Amino acid sequence: MKSLLAVVLGLLICQPVYASDNIEIKIPQNCVDIHLPDTASYVLFLTSYKPTITDTQKRIKVASREDGRGLWAKKYYPGRFVGICDHGVFMQDAFDVKLLDLKNGNEITKFNHIPCYVDDANDIVIGVRGSNCDKLAGYRLSTGEKLWEKKIGKNYGLEWNVISRPDPSTIIFQSDYLGKIDIFSGEMTVYPLKNVTHDMKKSLGESALASGIGILGGLLTGFYAINVVMVYNVGFGSEAMMDENGLIYVYDADKIACLDSELKELWQTPLPNGAGSRGELHFRGDTIHMLNYGCIGAPETGIKKGKPFMASFNRATGECHKWDFLPEKWDEGEFGKTLNFVTxxxxxxxxxxxxxxxxxxxxxxxxxxxxxxxxxxxxxxxxxxxxxxxxxxxxxxxxxxxxxxxxxxxxxxxxxxxxxxxxxxxxxxxxxxxxxxxxxxxxxxxxxxxxxxxxxxx
Structure with a gap:
């Protein structure tokens, strides 16, 4: 009786409050994260749950954005993947990842891989599995039909950041590597990247994928980590961006390079040994400017890796115009343990x-x-x-x-x-x-x- 009452209360706490032309939804107690699909038609709340020795589960609660009404709630186990897309809610159990109906929580279908990219418009979900996240597969999102499966190189499952979409069936993305993939057939070209890591198998292996830390490239952005000014992906040191001519510029721990749309390298300029870490690129005319943070992780808890520097390169040739290392030691009372760059x-x-x-x-x-x-x-x-x-x-x-x-x-x-x-x-x-x-x-x-x-x- 007690558990039934808890479920009923869990559904009631999402009742709407109306204010002017806005829709207001009451956030459940003990809410630890909030996710929305691209349509923003539903809201997924992840809440903590008072565990007992025999029950360590947490709860997910779903509310409608249209009127703020709470729709359903379910338990889930910590450390397992939970996410949302326009088609439904992903929830991992001991064997599979289920897709649940947004309106009632009923199972629609299930997959054997943990989602890393969702294309609602084309009814496609791509997922990874394996201890090294080295098995990739594409599924029909609405039915669970497996369209293709392949083995890829060892990686840690970094969020798929889509850089461009040359046509409806193809995406160019950055993860642990740069990839160009046909989402319907799985045909893929890979440009490897060397990322700065610290015991990354433990930090960002499949267990981290199962906890849903930003794996759905833009679909699972945590509500409390949405500051677009500073973006840190713990343990990685690479960034890619495309210019107005369709050329891709990318750096990793060892180099900065320019690629064409087929991921063919046009030029490469090495970075000084051990210098690369987290940072950013931006264009000014014919010049690429690079800012390297010299750490991995958020500044408050970051680990010093590489060396902080500012550099500029010729966009056409990669020739380095200027290189300025920032001091390796500074007043930590003024600047902190790591330099906290604002971008x-x-x-x-x-x-x-x-x-x-x-x-x-x-x-x-x-x-x-x-x-x-x-x-x-x-x-x-x-x-x-x-x-x-x-x-x-x-x-x-x-x-x-x-x-x-x-x-x-x-x-x-x-x-x-x-x-x-x-x-x-x-x-x-x-x-x-x-x-x-x-x-x-x-x-x-x-x-x-x-x-x-x-x-x-x-």
Whole structure:
């Protein structure tokens, strides 16, 4: 009787509260993560559960975005894969990964591989399995029919980041390697990458895949890890991006390289031995600029790997124009154990009476670093400070919207502001707001124990 009552209460706590044109959904107690499919039509809550010696399960709860109504709840075991897509909810049991109906939780079909990529429009799911995540297979998402299966090289199952889609059946993606794959046949070309690791078999092996840590390339973005300004994938050191001509630029622990759309290498420039770690690339005209963080993991808990540096390369030839190592030792009281780089659009108040915000321009040869007080500093390669912005004055980008941005301060009590593309303030969110997510032109905001969904097309 007690367990039945718990299930009933679990369904009731997702009842809607209406406010203006928004849909508001009450977040269940003990919620530890929130996921939405691309359509944002449903919300999946992962909640902790008071375990006993004989019952260590947790709960998933599903609510409708249309009216905020709680639909169903189920138990699941920690360490097993849970995720959501437009077709349903994935939940791994001892043998398979089941796909459950979003409306009622009934089983639709099941798969033998853990999802790493979902294409709802083409009714395809691609999954991995094996102790080294070295077995790849494609399934019909709606029926579970296996379309193809193949063995790939040993990898750790890093999230599939889709770089481009040359045609409806082909994707070019980055994972532990660069890959070009026909999603219907499994025909694939691979460009290997050397990633910085620290006991990665233990950290990001199949057990980590089973816990659902961002494996569904954009479909399982954790609600509490959506800051698009700083993105860290623990234990890996590679990034790829495509330019306007369809060329792919990628770096790993050893090199930076340029590839064509068939993943054929056009040029390669070695990085100094042991220097590569996490970082980023960006273009300025005919030049590629590279910022290397010198650590893996989030700055607060990161492990120093490689060496922090700034470098620039010729986009056509890979010739290195400039290379500046940042100091290997610094004032940890000021900067912290690892250098906390700030990337992406950063906004500051422009001082006008209209309360406008403008994007912070970074001088050539400089970068932005956050200090231990969350102030943002403009520094050169010797960590000389050329500008300082108080944590309450500088705003980092939390979400890029069709008509602007959601930005937030870095103070101890952060505030969130929605601005237009030209920096005008559109809406200021209350201090209870602690998370922002964008799905299919819908802005999802976590404020206190409520989830507010705003349709940006209205």
């Amino acid at each position: 992406g659009p950063v906004f500051v108040h422009d001082g006008s009476s209209d309360n406008n915000y403008s994007s912070l321009e970074i001088p050539s040869g400089c970068c932005l670093i956050k200090n231990t007080g969350n102030d943002v500093l403009i520094v050169d390669s010797d960590l000389n400070v050329f500008g300082k912005y108080d944590s309450g004055d500088v705003h980092l980008t939390m979400a890029e919207l069709p008509d602007g941005y959601v930005i937030r301060t870095q103070s101890d009590t952060p505030s969130y502001i929605r601005i237009t593309a030209d920096g005008k303030v559109g809406e200021v969110y209350d201090s209870a707001t602690t998370g922002i997510m964008l799905r299919n032109n819908r802005l999802v905001r976590k404020s206190g124990n409520m989830l507010t969904v705003t349709d940006l097309t209205d």
